[in-house]
Amino acid sequence: METSPTQTWSQRFETALHPAIAIFNASIGFDIELIEYDLTGSQAHAKMLAKSGIISPEEGEQLVNGLEQIRQEYRQGQFQPGIEDEDVHFAVERRLTQLVGDVGKKLHTARSRNDQVGTDTRLYLRAQIEAIQQQLKAFQRALLTLAEAHVETLIPGYTHLQRAQPLSLAHHLLAYVEMSQRDWERLSDVSRRVNISPLGCGALAGTTFPIDRHYSADLLGFERVYSNSLDGVSDRDFAIEFACAASLIMVHLSRLSEEIILWASEEFGFVTLNDSCSTGSSIMPQKKNPDVPELVRGKAGRVFGHLQALLVIMKGLPLAYNKDLQEDKEALFDSVKTVKGCLEAMTILLQEGINFRPNRLIQAVNEDFSNATDVADYLAAKGVPFREAYNLVGKVVKTSLAAGKLLRELTLEEWQEIHPAFEEDIYEAIAPRQVVAARNSFGGTGFEQVQRALQVARNLLDEQ
Template sequence: MKLWGGRFTKETDKKVDEFHSSISFDQRLYRQDILGSMAHARMLGTCGIISQEEADKIIKGLEEVLQDIEEGKVEFDITAEDIHMNIERLLIAKIGDTGKKLHTARSRNDQVALDTRMYLKEEINNTVKLLKELQKVLVELAKEHLDTVMPGYTHLQKAQPVTLAHHLMAYFEMFQRDVERLLDCYRRTDVMPLGSGALAGTTFPIDRQQVARELGFAKISANSLDAVSDRDFVIEFTAAASLIMMHLSRFAEELVLWSSDEFSFVEMDDAYSTGSSIMPQKKNPDVAELVRGKTGRVYGNLVAMLTMMKSLPLAYNKDMQEDKEALFDTIDTVQGCLSVFIPMLKSMRVNRERMLESTRRGFTNATDVADYLVRKGLPFRDAHRVVGQMVLFCLSRGIYLEDLTLEEFRQFSAVIDQDIFEMLSVKSCVERRNVPGGPAREQVLETIKRAEKLIESDYGQ
């Protein structure tokens, strides 16, 4: 008989048990469920709702159940539906009728909300730690490549010269926003819902603050209806996770491109590459490709949860059971991708010479020539047109701006003098962009200093 089966005259159909049960996936909440139950039992004893002796017996029994689970001695029962009822059954089997008093003044509705919030708080912190590890790798690589000049792109066309350090630190900023979003999400997850009951609280004189303090929550929920029906915090985490995956996917896409023969900017370590079953010469950046591919499943989880919640009346509905698999899969996917992306990036080999040569061959110094003409008195729009004509001239002859003679330059504008050649070095083009946030060495060093402080600060720990 089900623990809720008093008003029923027959057992549920076996297919319904299988369809209805969530123990196959929510069993990962066992630790949070037991810790939450221990805090609840302790509060029931303190408030005199059950005797102190009963509370102590329940807590001791729960400790033993926890130990049994972690030692692999427990096989969860599908007929008990979920982790909450499985734990309660195990407790009753261990300590007898006293275990039946544990569920006084609570419902599975506020219980599952509690477990999910406790679990997600921990996983937010774990995800932040991984992001900070990735940021550390980015900073270390940036230090190594302060002077590694590479082409910057717009529209995947060579645009202006930057350094690899500057490029890598752009991703640092993306992941920093991800850290900040997760920490902001943590604040809204850090709300204790237990005591909301099924939807309308309880008639027992409970102390919700005691439970919140024991479980490390910052505050308690303000409305019992909202507390049991809210999954905003799950959706918000999955939205933040989707942005993390989007940033990883963009980075992965660039690494896939850069490792191609056409670019040859980087080479993935053998440990993070795979081969072909038919083509013996192949070395495929499969790790980066798979990270890029897994982004879609996290997006799908976000859409699934938004769709699940969009038409639900207050308060709890069984539809909300569907949040667990989507949440767990999102956590596993994001953390799994970060865990393999970090060492892949750290072991990557950079072809500095190829990057520099590619920069020289792409007219990436054209804007600097236009700026030179502006300093000589031409309006920028006229300077833009003149340099465009220079580029067209070079293209027709298969040469680059740095190949032009002074006489050839002066065919396009009489204001050009010998100092034009100082403008053409792609390295000097980078160093002249010495503005806050720019790619000049001095500015990137400042960015790195700021980044190191952010990584080491309490913010995000």
């Protein structure tokens, strides 16, 4: 059935839509994104209709071939639907009827746009999840490559954005590998609920035709079918779950972005930015701006907003399908586009956009009191109760700050005035490299643990 702003839907309607309402109602401007998936789903539906005897095998073949021709026309830019088609589904059906005649009008037998769009959206999202997972792996590999080059490079570790304890830079980078791994696994979990077929649920109540829903689901690679037709056409939990997973990906990218922005500042000076991944100022010629991480940090808000939008769309909808659900697509499409773009940009930034400055980093870990905990640990290892040792070291830091000294600058006599347990080996115990190396507990920043973690991460990526 063709529709346009100048036509009525059926004999039920006496007049056509107002032209402005037709434009307002149309989704072709954005749901054209689904055309390849609509064609694939329609081909499976046509094959199922033929297998079930609802149409003849010859008609099924005509439909499948006609749909494939539309695919090629679209890819070559020869098929470009407009507002008169309202949505991608009608656009395909109109063109199919032009190609194969009245047989094209049989394609919609035993199907509603409600289960059709649900099928298309799931096929689209399933493919996008796979693509994003591949990007996550590339991002993780970029982090690993950088980490392998900086196992013994030291960097200040922070809590409350205050100097806390020195770390292996590789350990710091591996934290983002862990976050990204959770993102990958989360998407795999979401994909299980994306991969359920609503095709055959009809408008809301199923169909009177003897269809084979499991056959069409198998053709499309779905793991199972919805067992309740009402739920099948109205469920958008999978889209919300994806938006949540996408939001967490953006949280992690944004956290790394914020650190890179700080590290690139004059105040930190931990990294320099390469020209290929930074821009300048229109008025201050000395500046080199971290545009990539700043944009990623900003774009996180877009994805968070889409999650909120999807939740609000769904929260008050009675069963089954409602036109509100048309609004899920722009949120979903933009979330996918934004996450993919940010992952690509951040991967390039890690691969060729930043250079760490080891000399500045070692200077940074040598100029603070982040080894204070190791002094307390030193005393505890010699039998002093830890809380007593903790309080003693707090006093040492206080008096050292007042005297303008670092802990490594105290004389042995000054150490022994604090507590007789101090010996010459205190200086080795509080050296930054030893402070890092000593933290060899499982999952810690000790160099042995970092090497182990690198190998585990490499093996995991190779297996996935």
